[in-house]
Amino acid sequence: MRRRAVTALLLQYATALIMTPAARNQLTRRRATETTDTDFADAQWQLYAAQSGRWEGVWTTFDSQGIEQLAHTGCWDVSLDGDDAVHKMEVPGPDGYPRQIPVGTYTKGKLGRQTCAGAGMVSGPTLLRSGLMSTELLLRYGASRLRVAVQHAPAEANEGVEDAVPALLCFRCVVARERCDAELGAPTREVEATRWQGHEDDLPDDKDNTHFWKGRSPYSWRRDWVGESDVAIRDTLEHFELPDGLEEDESWHESTRSGEASYNLALPGGIRVQAPQIIPAAVPVPIRVAWMPNAQTLLRAEGVVTALEAVEGSDERLAPPRLVTFRADCLKDRGPKPGDPIYVDPEPGE
Template sequence: MELSGVLLGAAALVHLPTVLAFSLPLSPPGRDWNDYTEQHVGKWRGLWTTYNSAGVERGDPDRMDTTISLSVDGKTVAHVNTLFVGSVGSDCSTCHDSVETRDIPAGQYTTETFRHRASSGCYLFGPGVTRGGDMTTELGFRLDEDRRGRGLVSHRPQANGVEPPLQLALQRIVVVRETLAAQRQTPPSTSSCWSIDRPSWLGLWRGHEMVLDDGGGGADGGLSWKEKALPPTHLRRCRCSGAASEDDDSHASLELDGGILLEAPKIVDAGKPAELSVRCAIGRKSNAATPNRIVQANVRLEALGRVVDTVRSAEGQNVRIAPPKLLQLSVHSLTPVESAGL
């Protein structure tokens, strides 16, 4: 049984290890499941890079692989992470080094329990609350035939120990760069797989937008997809380093190898909508800075909206806060106007 919400005590956050406070509504069968299984099933070799709230990289990237497999009947997905916990070098010229790994089951999904939302090769998992009390939001993108990128953003409640928190503060961003094991026989690295020139976002772009929201009805769990064409438009100037104005300090911005731009709010205020976005450049013509295609996902969410109830225990009085809520997910798939035939 899953319980939704975060418990807050009189002195500090009270984290109950038996409470997994994910409150994501179930995805309706069909569209989201089909897009996810078509685009993301496979064995992915990954590099995990962690950044702090200021966008500074924490140490070297970690190697961890992810296997997403689909059952024969197409109704169950198994998700397993493979950690690389050690290696032994060989002193023999004809021998090979050995690597110690450990498989960690990360989840199993069925068509009835699936909680991801997916469209156009992009998926969203979250926002949700971990056992430790942080709010997490994950966006993933299928970039081309053998590359995938993911961004995991964590925010932490800022409590004074007396009343429920009024803010969530950005704690860290984890960026995962992945390649399909079947396509690349060598382990991934930023130099071999992701080191490309920074793409240009300039020029006119057009395409279509998939929007997931409640259509203005406000019914809980009533999110549905809508599609609309986008007229030629200029992409707004990003907040990336060196481009943001001095008074525009509300978001942390990362412009990364492989044509990935991630922007996350530094502060999420209680009951107020906040936005995070990821933009990915997909392919490019030889010696050209303009990508063949751009996929961008924008997430609007709300957290710390209201107190659900009060819980009294031997340790004192706790309040249960409503879990974070997805307000809208929009996925843009854009091509340059020139290549679109205009």
């Protein structure tokens, strides 16, 4: 009964989220024209090219309970040659030297399971050789970027459960804080402390105002955010303005919990990750990342995915997981929400 109740709750929750942005929020449409296949491919390639480069980062792995397991530096490298791209990764090898791992070769119109919108990108959902389903969300801000991969594993039904249905359970999450072609290397805590030393009240020498490890007050999330939103759906890109801010039901970034059966991380550097702990069969569910690279900017990414859908005409085969929609928001702080008190952080020692 408990499992059926959880499944019903997730179904109701996901159904509300899968509605198009125009239905869920009073967005002002600035440009929402239908695009041809060629236009969409060109737009995707330009946005993908903006994510290319050599990104050195700190990769931190969290388990299914949100507990940090390990952290190491690595490199996400995409080199462009005309309309071709070669993607590879570098990770520490057993001998201490970097080990290169080929990821893929892509061309315009053939980006695989990668979809771009605005300053964001989603890779997946993809089935890995290990059997895990991986969904990776990326958000870029200048020369800095946040990359989050949430992975789900197949779940076996408990013995004796009637009408058991397949599901996926959250297995782990990898959070990468990255900087492109950084002179100081990956943005570790030590590197960030060096960049900001003596510049607490102004910008560092490289003029990058991102601080990947600075703590953010919980009150800094509850602001009147305005900006723009880009949505990719069914080979179409749409752009919206948000001049009136976000509706209450759109302000999911304010809370560190987004539902009873959710996986949540609240990390230093203004990073929040929200994903379903359980992905039921054929139920669209959101995977979300919110990032405040500085106190005045909020970036958000939301990928709605579905998995374990039955192949039409077959009782045994399952279709590959798929992306339903991808949305990326770029928001600026307009001040306190109307009617909210103005919070003042206490002085040290009080």
